[in-house]
Amino acid sequence: xxxxxxxxxxxxxxxxxxxxxxxxxxxxxxxxxxxxxxxxxxxxxxxxxxxxxxxxxxxxxxxxxxxxxxxxxxxxxxxxxxxxxxxxxxxxxxxxxxxxxxxxxxxxxxxxxxxxxxxxxxxxxxxxxxxxxxxxxxxxxxxxxxxxxxxxxxxxxxxxxxxxxxxxxxxxxxxxxxxxxxxxxxxxxxxxxxxxxxxxxxxxxxxxxxxxx
Ligand code: MG
Ligand code: ZN
Numbered sequence: 001x002x003x004x005x006x007x008x009x010x011x012x013x014x015x016x017x018x019x020x021x022x023x024x025x026x027x028x029x030x031x032x033x034x035x036x037x038x039x040x041x042x043x044x045x046x047x048x049x050x051x052x053x054x055x056x057x058x059x060x061x062x063x064x065x066x067x068x069x070x071x072x073x074x075x076x077x078x079x080x081x082x083x084x085x086x087x088x089x090x091x092x093x094x095x096x097x098x099x100x101x102x103x104x105x106x107x108x109x110x111x112x113x114x115x116x117x118x119x120x121x122x123x124x125x126x127x128x129x130x131x132x133x134x135x136x137x138x139x140x141x142x143x144x145x146x147x148x149x150x151x152x153x154x155x156x157x158x159x160x161x162x163x164x165x166x167x168x169x170x171x172x173x174x175x176x177x178x179x180x181x182x183x184x185x186x187x188x189x190x191x192x193x194x195x196x197x198x199x200x201x202x203x204x205x206x207x208x209x210x211x212x213x
Contacts, residue, residue: 010123013091017098017126021109027212028109029205030125032149033133035115038159040067041192042133043110047076049202053209054107058097060089060114067112077101088120089113108209117142121149128208129154136160136167140174147181155186157201162191 021028033039040059047055057078059068068080079101081093089111103109111127113120121130132153134142137160143150150156156178164171175187186204190197 007122010091013095014124014126017091017094018124020098021126021128022212024103024105025212026103026105026107026109027205027209028111028125028127029208030111030113030120030127030130031133032113032117032120032130032153033115034117034135034138037115037133037135037138038192039112039115039133040070042157042159042190043112044070044074045192045195045198046110046202046205047071047074049198050108050205053206054104056101056103056107056109058089058094058101058109058111060093060112062086062114077103083114087114087116087118088123089125090123091125094125106209106213108205117146117149121152128212131155131157133157133159134174136164136169136171136174140169140171140177143174143178143181150178150181150185153182153185155188155204158187158189159192161189162194162196 031039043057055076057071057076059078059080060083061067062083065080068078071078079097081097111125130153132149134156136158178185188201190201
């Protein structure tokens with residue numbers, strides 16, 4: 001009962017955040033993935049590749065502003081949210097961060113959720129889409145073990161594909177498992193740190209932003 005009330009309260013706040021985004025034609029993406037999947041590295045590579053677009057970032061971590069510093073080094077505006085013991089961002093935290101971030105009308109806003117494949121799937125942040133970020137090092141069975149986030153997501157970024165020759169993992173099986181859970185998932189295989197395969201992903205982001213304009 002407590003969890004249901006908590007989620008209902010979050011949903012109300014998320015709807016208000018979403019209305020604010022839609023009014024300002026802001027395209028918000030909620031990036032969810034395990035610690036070490038490469039969410040921050042993906043954001044750094046993406047921001048640099050989308051240099052012609054206005055981007056801002058909300059960084060969620062339990063502690064430190066390490067990732068916000070990595071984002072800020074690209075020249076992108078960023079606000080760090082530390083959740084302390086909390087294992088996910090909620091819509092109230094996003095509303096608070098927006099007051100500090102003041103994203104421009106028509107911009108792309110990336111939210112990097114706390115590293116966790118489980119409960120971030122339950123909390124609507126008012127985003128246009130959830131994106132699950134996975135590294136090939138996590139193994140090909142993760143979409144079957146953690147189906148909720150793959151079902152809630154519109155896209156999956158499969159990161160660190162340059163490491164496949166060193167691993168036992170079968171990336172085709174991983175993608176097949178993800179599509180079994182969510183046949184509508186858009187899949188982007190890339191290496192953020194090597195700059196491989198970024199174009200289709202950036203094309204998808206541009207299309208999302210055009211749809212909001
Ligand atoms: Mg990070
Ligand atoms: Zn949580």
